[in-house]
Amino acid sequence: MDPLLRIDIKVMSTPSLVSVIRRIVSAALKEVGTSEECIDQAVLITGEACGNIVRHAYDKPSPYKVSLEINTDALVLEFMDWGKGFDTSTPPEDGHFGLSLISTIAPDAQIESVRGEYTLVRVCLPRG
Incomplete structure (x- = not known):
């Protein structure tokens, strides 16, 4: 089944973006009638995932x-970088709460x- 909407954005890893x-994620979800709870969760996840990329990748x-x-x-959110990568089996250091x-x-x-190659975070949320 085709999605109602699909958006792919390539962006530079700068804090201001x-x-x-x-805002793009929030606006798209509002436009198709997604519940406020789901929008809040998606926006929070987006901020954390993008922030991790900016700070660590x-x-x-x-x-x-x-x-x-x-x-x-x-809805499905995916965040992909081609940066440093990390060992997913090692617990995060103190102060690293995003994931x-x-x-x-x-x-x-x-x-x-994969260390030195990429990181992919994929999240699926019910639209409520």
Whole structure:
């Protein structure tokens, strides 16, 4: 089944653009009648995932991709960078709460990373 809406954005990893991506996600979800709770969760996840990329993936601003797919009953968010990567089996250091928060909001979140190659965070949320 085709999605109601799919948006793919390639963006530079600068702090000021995180809020732009959050607003795009929020506006798209509002436009198709998504519940406020789902919008709040999606915007929070977007901020955390993009913020992690900006802070940890690269030593200088570099491109990453955000994808939003909205279906009738659910939405899928994907965040992909081609930066440093990390070992997903190692617990995060103190002060690194982003991925833990994402996993709390979306327990089925998929986090895939290969050191020195890429990181992919994929989240599926019911639209409510």
